[in-house]
Amino acid sequence: MKTNINVCPHDCWDTCSMKVTVDENGKAVKIRGNQEHPVTKGSLCLKVNRYLDRVYHPDRILYPLKRTGKKGEGKFKRISWDEAIQTITGQFKKTIQTYGAEAVLPFSYGGTYGLLNYGSMDRRFFGKMGASTLARTFCVAAGGAALDETFGTKIGMDPEDMVHSELIIAWGINLYATNMHQVSIIEEARKKGAKLVVIDPYMNETAKKADLYLRIQPGTDSALALGIMHILIKEDLINHQYVNQYLDNFDRLKERAAEFPPEKAAAITGIAESKIIELARLYGQTQKSVIRCGFGIQRHTNGGEMVRSLAILPALTGAWEAVGGGFLLINWDYGFNFNQLFAIDIHQGNPREINCSQIASALHLKENPIHMMYVYNSNPAGVAPNTNQVIEGLLREDLYLVVHEQFMTDTCQYADIILPATTSLEQLDIHRSYWHLYIQLNEPAIKPLGESKSNNDTFRLLAKGMGYTDACFSDSDEDLIRQLLDSDHPYLKGITYEALKEKKFIKINVEGNHFMPFKKDFPTKAGKVEITMKNGSVINYTPIVDDSRFPLHFITPKAKFFLNSTFGNIDLLKKREKDPLLYMHPNDAEPRGIQDGDEVLVFNNRGCITLPVKIGETSGPGVVISPINLWEKRVNVTTSDAITDIGGGATFYTNFVDVKKME
Ligand SMILES: Nc1nc2c(c(=O)[nH]1)N[C@H]1C(S)=C(S)[C@@H](COP(=O)(O)OP(=O)(O)OC[C@H]3O[C@@H](n4cnc5c(=O)[nH]c(N)nc54)[C@H](O)[C@@H]3O)O[C@H]1N2
Numbered sequence: 001m002k003t004n005i006n007v008c009p010h011d012c013w014d015t016c017s018m019k020v021t022v023d024e025n026g027k028a029v030k031i032r033g034n035q036e037h038p039v040t041k042g043s044l045c046l047k048v049n050r051y052l053d054r055v056y057h058p059d060r061i062l063y064p065l066k067r068t069g070k071k072g073e074g075k076f077k078r079i080s081w082d083e084a085i086q087t088i089t090g091q092f093k094k095t096i097q098t099y100g101a102e103a104v105l106p107f108s109y110g111g112t113y114g115l116l117n118y119g120s121m122d123r124r125f126f127g128k129m130g131a132s133t134l135a136r137t138f139c140v141a142a143g144g145a146a147l148d149e150t151f152g153t154k155i156g157m158d159p160e161d162m163v164h165s166e167l168i169i170a171w172g173i174n175l176y177a178t179n180m181h182q183v184s185i186i187e188e189a190r191k192k193g194a195k196l197v198v199i200d201p202y203m204n205e206t207a208k209k210a211d212l213y214l215r216i217q218p219g220t221d222s223a224l225a226l227g228i229m230h231i232l233i234k235e236d237l238i239n240h241q242y243v244n245q246y247l248d249n250f251d252r253l254k255e256r257a258a259e260f261p262p263e264k265a266a267a268i269t270g271i272a273e274s275k276i277i278e279l280a281r282l283y284g285q286t287q288k289s290v291i292r293c294g295f296g297i298q299r300h301t302n303g304g305e306m307v308r309s310l311a312i313l314p315a316l317t318g319a320w321e322a323v324g325g326g327f328l329l330i331n332w333d334y335g336f337n338f339n340q341l342f343a344i345d346i347h348q349g350n351p352r353e354i355n356c357s358q359i360a361s362a363l364h365l366k367e368n369p370i371h372m373m374y375v376y377n378s379n380p381a382g383v384a385p386n387t388n389q390v391i392e393g394l395l396r397e398d399l400y401l402v403v404h405e406q407f408m409t410d411t412c413q414y415a416d417i418i419l420p421a422t423t424s425l426e427q428l429d430i431h432r433s434y435w436h437l438y439i440q441l442n443e444p445a446i447k448p449l450g451e452s453k454s455n456n457d458t459f460r461l462l463a464k465g466m467g468y469t470d471a472c473f474s475d476s477d478e479d480l481i482r483q484l485l486d487s488d489h490p491y492l493k494g495i496t497y498e499a500l501k502e503k504k505f506i507k508i509n510v511e512g513n514h515f516m517p518f519k520k521d522f523p524t525k526a527g528k529v530e531i532t533m534k535n536g537s538v539i540n541y542t543p544i545v546d547d548s549r550f551p552l553h554f555i556t557p558k559a560k561f562f563l564n565s566t567f568g569n570i571d572l573l574k575k576r577e578k579d580p581l582l583y584m585h586p587n588d589a590e591p592r593g594i595q596d597g598d599e600v601l602v603f604n605n606r607g608c609i610t611l612p613v614k615i616g617e618t619s620g621p622g623v624v625i626s627p628i629n630l631w632e633k634r635v636n637v638t639t640s641d642a643i644t645d646i647g648g649g650a651t652f653y654t655n656f657v658d659v660k661k662m663e
């Protein structure tokens with residue numbers, strides 16, 4: 001028996017350190033959280049506790065497959081890797097010759113968050129080809145753009161410091177489902193008297209545990225933020241010294257906030273005036289306050305503006321000066337050398353960019369259509385908005401589809417060739433978290449199962465097959481890690497491949513005892529928090545834009561026991577999550593003659609699905625909610641591929657439907 005340290009590869013805040021026990025036959029037999037890791041602290045979520053069920057699942061794809069039936073029929077036969085590579089590279093060459101390289105689209109997302117297999121050899125390969133590029137915008141594109149505009153960088157506070165917080169506002173995030181290690185940190189603070197406030201249209205597990213829960217009308221959070229600012233300013237609960245030094249154009253913000261007295265904020269948000277005043281006073285009187293902002297609020301057409309309005313709040317109270325005070329959406333900009341990792345010096349031309357959140361329309365472009373799509377790390381037929389359009393596109397006879405996967409996902413059904421992918425236990429990688437501040441090394445615990453290969457090994461073979469002879473295609477994964485870490489950025493000081501090999505995880509280099517990125521100044525042009533938008537206007541409340549005129553707002557947030565469509569095929573987790581359902585308020589159920597447990601049709605102009613109904617107060621009037629099970633239920637047949645105000649993000653939660661009882 002030996003113990004190996006791995007990193008949970010999933011697209012998740014927590015990015016846990018795992019201990020994997022491997023037996024004499026080279027089989028992983030046990031997985032648990034690494035007790036030595038300061039954030040993981042020995043515990044894994046219920047999903048990843050079952051990670052070995054996934055690795056050794058009987059349905060894993062272990063050999064290359066080629067389609068034998070009609071497109072979408074799901075009939076395949078086993079072929080060799082040689083044949084697969086020859087067929088795929090042959091098809092690449094044919095497509096490029098006939099239509100040009102932009103007719104090829106790589107499509108990848110968050111299957112693994114290891115920085116190498118998320119994006120390195122693939123970027124080199126498709127860059128060299130001059131293929132269309134992909135903007136990866138599902139998670140936090142609007143929020144990221146908002147941070148860039150407001151703070152000048154995608155950085156927030158250290159979540160470990162939230163043990164010192166006295167007020168934690170979980171704003172559009174279901175911590176108990178998506179960020180369990182944040183919960184243990186907050187619980188420690190609560191033991192010392194800290195208060196937890198939850199602001200969410202969905203009375204989720206986190207809301208049920210809160211000291212104060214504010215049910216907000218979706219898409220109206222900036223009206224609440226401006227209402228809070230109104231009270232802070234009126235009651236002089238602001239930190240004048242911090243504001244003078246670090247908030248640009250405060251006079252203009254004052255004018256805007258004056259337009260949002262509590263009665264107006266209440267009318268827009270649906271939250272009682274008294275609760276808005278209570279929250280504002282609590283916020284104004286607590287310097288060690290943190291807004292833990294989730295991705296939920298920015299999945300709306302006004303998502304960027306919403307995040308911006310929240311991100312301004314800590315500057316008003318000077319929360320950034322206190323350990324345990326601040327704001328956290330993501331920690332992302334660590335100064336890695338991505339130019340070197342992507343080998344941008346070999347990239348050809350200036351190809352167009354396709355937004356992954358608009359793949360539904362991109363697959364139907366009349367001009368310069370996509371003729372070949374290479375999918376890895378993603379299941380677009382389940383996760384992308386406007387699924388019916390996506391699938392219609394994938395069924396096009398003039399589209400060649402390659403999918404590199406671990407399992408027969410929805411997307412695989414439409415493939416011409418399927419390649420078998422390794423899991424994280426079978427490949428070398430380096431990970432950052434978008435939440436905590438540790439860089440971690442993932443060394444393979446076991447050999448690749450069957451004939452599966454990592455993304456990078458596959459792109460090395462494809463590069464050879466294409467005749468790409470640049471030296472960078474021969475770089476090993478170890479070389480790639482060194483190139484990525486080759487940076488002068490102070491955060492990465494002392495973080496080398498050797499150091500990681502020895503320690504497995506290293507916290508970014510923090511000045512002093514605590515990570516306080518904005519104590520001194522902000523990396524914006526003025527060195528201050530920026531309250532004006534790129535077009536010069538001051539932050540405001542803009543209502544969400546709905547193109548459909550259906551009456552019920554439909555929100556499809558993350559499920560606790562699945563990770564997007566991943567884990568949807570693990571029996572134990574399916575049992576735990578229970579069947580997909582639709583939460584509906586009695587005010588909406590009654591006029592429709594719908595009773596608890598009824599099977600209903602959820603529909604709009606884009607598509608429909610059936611779900612059983614759960615009537616109650618989990619959602620407010622006018623809002624229906626279904627936590628996503630993207631493996632079994634295509635809720636995305638209803639969602640729109642409109643994009644956010646800034647950043648080109650997905651708008652999964654600006655979605656309107658009607659509901660009727662099934663006959
Ligand atoms: N268990 C589990 N964990 C996950 C994932 C998973 O699928 N399952 N997915 C991972 C991924 S890919 C991501 S991106 C993260 C996302 O993690 P979260 O940010 O927690 O994700 P969401 O479920 O999208 O949204 C959180 C909350 O936002 C609320 N919300 C929706 N609209 C609004 C609004 O207008 N205002 C306010 N205030 N709240 C609103 C939703 O009701 C929901 O409760 O989680 C990661 N972790």
Ligand SMILES: Nc1nc2c(c(=O)[nH]1)N[C@H]1C(S)=C(S)[C@@H](COP(=O)(O)OP(=O)(O)OC[C@H]3O[C@@H](n4cnc5c(=O)[nH]c(N)nc54)[C@H](O)[C@@H]3O)O[C@H]1N2
Nearest residue numbers: 109110111138139376377378379383404421556564565566
């Ligand atoms: N309605 C609705 N839709 C949503 C969301 C929502 O909240 N509501 N959330 C959106 C968000 S935030 C996200 S991030 C997306 C998620 O979008 P995706 O990233 O596409 O998510 P998954 O469904 O987890 O699919 C990842 C796939 O990658 C495969 N995989 C894992 N590791 C590897 C590897 O090393 N190599 C290869 N080749 N494959 C691998 C897995 O088997 C899995 O099938 O969904 C989006 N869709």
Ligand SMILES: [Mo]
Nearest residue numbers: 011138139140
């Ligand atoms: Mo995501």
